[in-house]
Amino acid sequence: MSASVLGGTQLAATTENLSFFGNDVWWLILLKAVFCFAFAMLTVLFSIVWERKVVAWMQLRIGPNRHGPWGMLQSLADGVKLMLKEDITVKRADKVVFILAPIVAAIPAFMAFAVVPFGPADNEVSIFGQRTALQLTDLPIGLLYILATASVGIYGIVLAGWSSGSTYPLLGGLRASAQMISYEIAMGLSFAAVFLYSGSMSTSTIVGAQHNRWYVILLPVSFLVYICTMIGETNRAPFDMPESEGDLVGGFNTEYSSIKFALFMLAEYVNMVTVSAVATTIFLGGWRAPWPISTFWEGANHGWWPMLWFVVKVQLLLFFFIWLRGTLPRVRYDQLMKLGWKVLIPISMVWLMLVAAVRAMRNEGYDFSKIVLYIAGAVLVLLLISLLADLLRDREDKKKPGEGGLLAPPDRFDPMAGGYPVPPLPGQQVQRVPRRPSRAEPQLVGASGQDAPEQEKQEDGDA
């Protein structure tokens, strides 16, 4: 890297240096691969019990406490039980794809761990006399590889839904695929902001570049977008429409039993661990010790200690997943798609351009206060334009009330839907539910239709 390039990049202090990877001896590679597999597996076994425990506490229950100390062997017992259950392939299923789908879902879930850094990339630790990095391998396209494996995982779910030859799985598989590809766009955009700062897609370089500040501080909006998308990507509550037990029984895995079902559950939880590990790596400083510890303890980022910080961060993110599940109700599917396409994508796109503009100006040697001034000016102009557009649209709305073609909302909203499917009881009146007044549809009224017109403007009558 030439000096002129380095001159402009104060933040990307580490250059991409992957010479530590790809030269381990074969048994060390095997050992590390087994470790990655075991790490994913054990974290999953723990986090399933942990999830059931935490959700139980949030609902004032006890949770699993029969198998092993503190119920810790519950998921192992579940796995063994599922192994011994009858393996059913339904009559209408496409046999080959039906059996292949859980395998296709499970394999890429594990494979993403190959490039996750558990520790520094400069041969810090010694395993049986071999100095090596605490990372299976690293690629110049590390995060692209993680995105690729995540995308292959979608195939497993779609194929499972399609091959079952049944209605619920088909709908669940379609929902899952549409949701995952929608959220993948915003996820990819939040990655791009990280690449701007790190100048590299390799995971070890990204962690190395966070030695001063974690990217969660530099790129808070990207982090928030990533947090949203990682929940959408893993089909977890509150975005778990694909397997909503209320309307689709179990979604894409309805027809699966025995270990095939277990593989889907395993893949889902491994994916949770993977996205948490990625969030830790690219935003939360990876294996770096958290702030107060790193100030007074020099050795915190050396030797085997980094693995501790990494595991702690991943566990905290997993707890966040569980917390969300215990707290939030499931969103509707149209709300989910709206959030993905109309909120997350524009926000992350504008944010990425903003970050790029700031960085380009800083590289050109502009004063920071000037940069802030320019950006603030641009944002102000945008806000003014949107305000103006809003005002103009309001005026247009007022000009022609009630006018509209086929797409205009119906004049009256009938909560009984004309007596279908549940006819109203004799004399039944639907009570109004107080709602925030809607600007878009001021024409909706209650079932009885006898309300005063002043009230109509203030509340929707969809009881």
Added chain:
Amino acid sequence: MQATWACELPHMDAILVAEGDADHTTSHGPNMSVTADWKERGTVNAYAPIFVLGGIAAGFAIFSVFMASIIGPKRYNRAKLEAYECGIEPTPQPAGGGRFPIKYYLTAMLFIVFDIEIVFLYPWAVTFDRLGMFGLVEMLLFVLTVFVAYAYVWRRGGLEWD
């Protein structure tokens, strides 16, 4: 003897090409020195561990599916082998899977448009510091054109689910 994977573009290209050639015994042209370096180190490619991990995962998945089909009980009957629809008669399905809402297809098409946009964004983001102001302006123009399409789709209701 270790090759540093520096960030300069021409050097990077050479290495990327060399990785593709790493399994060939002979390689010609400017990539030869890098390929020779891989050989000299006597070590495996940085991509090999991925396949080791994939192999372990595949072995686990296939083994467990195979074992479950052997050790599980097999007491089938007609009702058990029907598709599950909460106890009612399964919905008849035409051969080939039948029909599903067009929205999913539309979402997939839109996804491809934006995914390709992101594919263009990644190399730009990685080399951003070397491109300077030129890179910023170019990408702003590109994103603007995509945003026009995005606004059009939004306006036409392509992003509405119902």
